[in-house]
Amino acid sequence: MAQAAAVTTTHDHGHDGGHDHAVPYTSTGISMWKVGFWVFLGSETLFFGTLISAYMVYKHESVVGPYSSELLDIPITSISTFVLLMSSLAMVLALDALQHQTRKKAVIYTLLTAGLGCVFLGFQAFEFTHFFHEGLTLQKNLFGSTFFVLTGFHGAHVSIGVMWLLILAVDIMRGRTGPKESLRLEIAGLYWHFVDIVWIAIFTLIYLIK
Amino acid sequence: MATIAAHVPSTSHPGAKKKKSLVWDLMTTVDHKKIGIMYGVTALFFMLVGGLEATLIRIQLSKPENTFLSAETYNSLFTMHGTTMVFMVGMPIAVALFNYIVPLQIGARDVAFPRLNALSYWIFLIGALFMNSSWFFGAAPNGGWFGYANLTEKLYTPGLNTDFWALGLQALGAASIMGAVNFITTIINMRCPGMKLMRMPLFTWMAFITSFLIATALPVFAVALFMITFDRWWGTNFFQTMAGGDPMVWQHIFWMFGHPEVYILILPAFGIVSEIIPTFSRKPLFGYAVMVYSASLIGLIGWGVWAHHMFATGMGPIADAFFTISTMIIAIPTGVKIFNWMATMFGGSIRFTTAMLFAVGMVIEFTIGGVSGVMHATSPHDLQQTDTYFVVAHFHYVLIGGLIFSIFGSLYYWFPKFTGKMMNETIGKAQFWIFVIGFNLTFMPQHWIGLLGMPRRTFTYSAELNLGGLNMMSTVGVLFQAVSVLLLIANIIYSLKRGAAAGPNPWGAATLEWATESPPVEHNFNRLPHVHTREPLWLEAAEIEDAARGTPDPYIHMPPSSYWPLLTAFGVVLTVALFMTGIWWAPLVGMTWITIGAINWAYEPTH
Numbered sequence: 001m002a003q004a005a006a007v008t009t010t011h012d013h014g015h016d017g018g019h020d021h022a023v024p025y026t027s028t029g030i031s032m033w034k035v036g037f038w039v040f041l042g043s044e045t046l047f048f049g050t051l052i053s054a055y056m057v058y059k060h061e062s063v064v065g066p067y068s069s070e071l072l073d074i075p076i077t078s079i080s081t082f083v084l085l086m087s088s089l090a091m092v093l094a095l096d097a098l099q100h101q102t103r104k105k106a107v108i109y110t111l112l113t114a115g116l117g118c119v120f121l122g123f124q125a126f127e128f129t130h131f132f133h134e135g136l137t138l139q140k141n142l143f144g145s146t147f148f149v150l151t152g153f154h155g156a157h158v159s160i161g162v163m164w165l166l167i168l169a170v171d172i173m174r175g176r177t178g179p180k181e182s183l184r185l186e187i188a189g190l191y192w193h194f195v196d197i198v199w200i201a202i203f204t205l206i207y208l209i210k
Numbered sequence: 211m212a213t214i215a216a217h218v219p220s221t222s223h224p225g226a227k228k229k230k231s232l233v234w235d236l237m238t239t240v241d242h243k244k245i246g247i248m249y250g251v252t253a254l255f256f257m258l259v260g261g262l263e264a265t266l267i268r269i270q271l272s273k274p275e276n277t278f279l280s281a282e283t284y285n286s287l288f289t290m291h292g293t294t295m296v297f298m299v300g301m302p303i304a305v306a307l308f309n310y311i312v313p314l315q316i317g318a319r320d321v322a323f324p325r326l327n328a329l330s331y332w333i334f335l336i337g338a339l340f341m342n343s344s345w346f347f348g349a350a351p352n353g354g355w356f357g358y359a360n361l362t363e364k365l366y367t368p369g370l371n372t373d374f375w376a377l378g379l380q381a382l383g384a385a386s387i388m389g390a391v392n393f394i395t396t397i398i399n400m401r402c403p404g405m406k407l408m409r410m411p412l413f414t415w416m417a418f419i420t421s422f423l424i425a426t427a428l429p430v431f432a433v434a435l436f437m438i439t440f441d442r443w444w445g446t447n448f449f450q451t452m453a454g455g456d457p458m459v460w461q462h463i464f465w466m467f468g469h470p471e472v473y474i475l476i477l478p479a480f481g482i483v484s485e486i487i488p489t490f491s492r493k494p495l496f497g498y499a500v501m502v503y504s505a506s507l508i509g510l511i512g513w514g515v516w517a518h519h520m521f522a523t524g525m526g527p528i529a530d531a532f533f534t535i536s537t538m539i540i541a542i543p544t545g546v547k548i549f550n551w552m553a554t555m556f557g558g559s560i561r562f563t564t565a566m567l568f569a570v571g572m573v574i575e576f577t578i579g580g581v582s583g584v585m586h587a588t589s590p591h592d593l594q595q596t597d598t599y600f601v602v603a604h605f606h607y608v609l610i611g612g613l614i615f616s617i618f619g620s621l622y623y624w625f626p627k628f629t630g631k632m633m634n635e636t637i638g639k640a641q642f643w644i645f646v647i648g649f650n651l652t653f654m655p656q657h658w659i660g661l662l663g664m665p666r667r668t669f670t671y672s673a674e675l676n677l678g679g680l681n682m683m684s685t686v687g688v689l690f691q692a693v694s695v696l697l698l699i700a701n702i703i704y705s706l707k708r709g710a711a712a713g714p715n716p717w718g719a720a721t722l723e724w725a726t727e728s729p730p731v732e733h734n735f736n737r738l739p740h741v742h743t744r745e746p747l748w749l750e751a752a753e754i755e756d757a758a759r760g761t762p763d764p765y766i767h768m769p770p771s772s773y774w775p776l777l778t779a780f781g782v783v784l785t786v787a788l789f790m791t792g793i794w795w796a797p798l799v800g801m802t803w804i805t806i807g808a809i810n811w812a813y814e815p816t817h
Contacts, residue, residue: 026399032322036395039425043387047429050463054437054448061454138446142454145446149436167809 037187041194048198051153052205055146062141066134072207073127080123081203084158087116088196091189098172098182107173110185113192114165117158124155147206154202157195164188238771240324241732245331246310247628252335253303254699259342260294261695263287265688268652272685274673284669285352286371290342292355293375296475297382298338300609301424303617304478305330305389308417311624312393314723314730315411317402317739322395324769325811326388332779333385340783341378344371351375354667356468357438359449359460364442370790373442376435377786383428383435384782390424393417402722404741408502411721411744412495415502416481419509420474426513427470434463443792458523465516473512475609477505479576479616480547483569486623487551489719490566491558494745497550504543511540521589522596530589537587541580548577563717564638568619571646575615579607582657597667600660606653618645618698625702626716630728631709634701641697648690655680655687714759720745725758736762772814778807 026032059068094109128148136144168188171177177184236248267287270279279287313321321327344350349370353362362372397418401410410418437448438460447453449460488495495501517525517533551573560566582604586592595601618641625633659680664671671677715724724747726734739757743749785800 027401027405028399030399032395032399035399036322036391039391039394040387043391043425043429046426047433050430050433050466054433054459054463057456057459058448058454061456063452063454138440138444142447145440145448149440149446 031183033183033187034190037190041190044194044198048150048154048201051146051150052201055150055206058142058146062143064141066131066136066140066143068143068147068206069210071131071134071136074207076123076127077203077207080120080127081199083116083123084120084196084199087113087120088193090116091192095182095185095189098177098185099179103172103175103178106185107169110165110169110172114162114169117162117165117192121155121158121162124151124158150202150206154195154198157198161188161192161195164191235771237776238328238773240320240328240769240771240775242309242313242321242324242327243628243730243732245327246306246308249302249306249309249331249334252331252338253299253306256294256298256338257303258695260291260299261692263291263294265692267291268685268688270669271671271681273682274671274675274678276670279669281669282352285667286345286350288667289351289354289375290345293341293351293379295609296355296471297379298334300475300613301386302334304417304420304475305386307413307478307482307620307624308389308393308421310628311723312396312414312417313400314627314726314734315414315721316397316400316405317722317735317741318396318400319733319735319738319766320769321392322400323392325772325775326392328772328775329779330385330389330392332776333381333388333782336779336783337378337381337385337786340381340787341374344374344378347374349374356464357460358457358464359438359441360451360455360457362438362442363449372438373790376439376442377789380432380435380439381783381786383432385779386424387428390421390428393421394425397421402735402738402741404739408499409741409744412484412498412501413478413481413721416477416484416505419505420477423470423474423477423509423512427467427474430463431467431471434460434467437463439789443789458520461520461523462517465519466513468519469516470509470512472608473508476576476612477508479572479613480505482616482620482623483551483572484547485719485721486565486569486619487554489623489717490561490563490569491555492561492718493554493558494720494748495550496553496556497546498744500546501550504546507543508540511536511543515540518587518589518592521592534587534589538584541584541587544580548573548580563622564633564635564642565619565623565717567639567642568615568622571642572612572615572619575607575611575646575649579604579609579611582607595660597665598660599656599664599666602666603653603656603660606656610649610653615645618642621698621702623717624723625705626712627723627726627728627730629706629709630712631705632712632716633705633709637697637701637704641694641701644690644697645694648687648692648694650687651690652684652687655683659684714755715747720748722746722754722758725751725754727759733762733766733768734758736760738763772811774807774811774814778804778811781807 026035028035090109090113094106094113097105097109131144131147136147138144138148165188168177168185172185236244239245266279267284270276270284309321309327313319341351347370351371351374353367353372353375357372357375361367362376397410397414401407437446440446441448441450441455447455449455449457451457484495484501515533515537517529518537521530521533551569555570562570582600586595586601586604622633622638625631659677660666662675662677664675664677671681712728714726714728716728717724722739722741723730725739735758737757737760739746739754741750741754746754781800781803784803785797788796788800
């Protein structure tokens, strides 16, 4: 949907119908899409907040194993967390490249961001399979239910972000998204950083705290 | 409209060139005014549905040991009555007014995301029809609008009833969040020059605060609905007591959403009354700033009172004391509003039009509901009243006395703006008094019915309770309310045909929407106005009216219509419907549909 970012402008007083000019009038000077997206992210915060709370409330309530202390692997998850953090760095570089440097660099960094997101998802797939072989399922106990639903929703968010970035990468490559339309990449970046921050909260609260 | 359009280049009026059919126009429109009307008409339709459900409930309860309805049907009726009135009437009718009025009040030409706005409406309509279709499958939701786990687990309600409820609400909730994002952005970013936050009309302020509550409370509810859905379909353990799951967790999450929801329903009503009373008292609203602050406080404290719905669950003295105190504190900013409305009227030159009657009626009836609210804020008192008709009386006084009175008032107030016609005042006043009588006759006796011990959510009662007389009174009241609502519909139809021409500002009101034509042209304002005061049409009318209706800007760009919102909305409801087939890959069909819709939407040219 970020594609529409720069073009939905009901206050646009331009008359040539192109999308290549003039930031539309807003009361705050901030673009509609940025304001709207921040509000949406605020809403998402409550969504993940509730899921994390449910995990915390049920932390020691499982009546059968396997329990969280037996399965959660801090070293491996530290690596995947590092990968996701690096993808945020790549995201920043991609936006900078699109705004101030070359299209080629922007494409490379955008693809790198998506790629690191895929690596993170790979770690998650590995973790889920490993847990499954250890006997943990959605149905097994409260740990399984709360853990898989929470991290599953997070993984779904990462997947949507990867698809979004891939579409944008193609767009930048074909020249449809250039420096003037960088808002599209910026909005995708907001989303990406948000998903990353949610993971930091999950990693801290679910993995690091015993 | 035609005369104005003649001055505007045809590009800004795609509809003016080639005539489109009305149905196609409505299906593809992104105009906030048309979407507002569609929201309103749909919500009024569901008000009739919910009202019919209530009537059946009251017929059943009119005498002891009645056999008019079976216990099962009764369960479905009270569940769907509550769900319909909250999610398909109360919220959307407020959103209808936000849609139509807010852009006009802040001097904007549309909302921030016109197509997203259409998407919200279509998800609401299709989702509401989906949930109500459950009646035809004999699987109408029957677990209460609060859906208490673990009653709603597969073990206890094996049918599709709860799934229709949870999945339908999931769709409606998503639509509400999109709407909230849209209105917050609109109000932050699309105010005309000079329209500072503290110059915004109170109704717009309430739309702003309500939208924040929707954006924050509905995702919490979404998680609760996901949990119960996964419990039912995938065997997760969130509320399975055998696996250590705790039904209290449902109650906490539900009411953490459910109490802000109460303010989502009532704050728009506060906004409406804060528009009507100053207009018909010919005085600026008393204590404007305090009204804004008190509503903000209500929104904030509204997040810290949820467990007063749960005093009977045995949370312990500390939690009980905390939630008793926080609930009582929230009565203070609410009381401030009541006094400010009274002070606005004091010394004013009051005109008792139908709209004003409903507004004054709201202040009185809502206060009665507020007083009983403070009564069961006290936890020991509440233990006596929990699950009795006293609670039913309380929340109908705040929701009908507060919200519905305001909505009726708003119809009389803004109908001239929507249609260019005045509503009939004689029918209006008759409707008002019949409604006052009917409403009080229905719900006042329920205070006694409850205090004398009759439990709610039970399909009949013993003759030995000696409550037959009071219950019959209550049922007779419904008849009056039904007549009143039919009079309202008759008045709308009559006034559409025969109503006197309204002109731009029939009430002599102060806010920007009254500077535009009635009904407003597609682009609302010929030139964006520049305001310097809170009451622009009282203090700077000449300039403002000239901007609104004078020579138009040479270039006005309005977004073109689009059918992607409707198609994408269909995909959303298709996804939840296919989920109910139990075939694991079926929802993926709906998700693919949504993805295709979203991508086409994104690449659709908007110029």
